[in-house]
Amino acid sequence: MPKKVDHQQRRTLIADALMRVAADQGLEAVSLRHVATAAGVSAGMVQHYFRTKDEMMAFALSVVRERSQIRVTEAVAGLGENPSPRLLLRTMIAALLPLDEHTRDDGRVALAFLAYTAVRPSAASRLREDTAQLTAFIAGVLPDGRGDAAATGLLALMEGLGVHLLGGQYTAEQALTALDAHLDLLFG
């Protein structure tokens, strides 16, 4: 067998470059050549690993999902044995919010993909699964009285906080105090 290369690694390398471009120039600035130069490789190589641009986008989207999932599980893991439901939720949500300059980039990419999938419904099914899963989990952790409505509301609050953080309308402290206030209401 000839030259062997770790395909997955190459693909994530390219996806990383894509996310870098998307984070500070927007998704519409993502082109084969742009991503290639951002990754420090030739445009031909990008084509070698992604036969079409849509394939590249889809992969990058999957990377974004995966990353945020990892962020959540890591944050929760740092919480010890069995934390209180409220602390658990707060940590999970805080882990998903674009609070510092670094996670803001990821948030920008996620927002861009949100607008992207709003127009291409084919790619949205994965996101639907994710939120369904999250709502189910949150609903299980919330105090008994609250129905699914409280879970969907909490998730929506998170999303909205994220969007407003990215837009610069809210500061990190504002977002966190708003989150805590909401949790006060839910657990009060």
Place this chain on the structure above:
Amino acid sequence: MPKKVDHQQRRTLIADALMRVAADQGLEAVSLRHVATAAGVSAGMVQHYFRTKDEMMAFALSVVRERSQIRVTEAVAGLGENPSPRLLLRTMIAALLPLDEHTRDDGRVALAFLAYTAVRPSAASRLREDTAQLTAFIAGVLPDGRGDAAATGLLALMEGLGVHLLGGQYTAEQALTALDAHLDLLFG
């Protein structure tokens, strides 16, 4: 003076076409020629009324803001003399949510612009003013105990519900019951 034309009307006509294109193909499909054909005019005319593409985008964004503001005031006006704070808030927020197929288009455009301004901070200042204004108003209407945190939380909840509605994660009923549940908590 030669032929006189209502500039403002022509510009909104073009902006309407832009929003139509953006609503079902995304903002990155917005080009001078696309918008022109969608508006049924020549590309030259678009250039006549907007010297640059950015100027056209900025105008369309202002139209979006204006429209949603009108929608809110209309919905509130249909409420009679002095409605209860809770009903007032519910109507305002419901008026801003992409609940039916028609307002979904506007929502998609708004979401696209959100991602757009997240990358071009220059255009975001107007949005910042809008949300600041809204939070101030909401904070004034909420029960006394609640601070600004409750207002920012409610606004974030609205934004998140809108995003999830556009993504197809929530149905209109789910969104509304989540909103009502949150209002229950706030006014409980």
Place this chain on the structure above:
DNA sequence: GCCTTTCCGATGCAACTGCAATGTCACCGG
């Protein structure tokens, strides 16, 4: 040493982009 298979850089192409320049026509004040 060779040969096969994978890798990947280079080039080309048709379509598209924003924008400028140029042109044509309608209108209206004088």
Place this chain on the structure above:
DNA sequence: CCGGTGACATTGCAGTTGCATCGGAAAGGC
């Protein structure tokens, strides 16, 4: 009635886009 001014349409241009194609390089099995 006529000259000029604003309202458009057309065309051209340089740059970019996604994608297909070709060619060589590299590396392991025989």
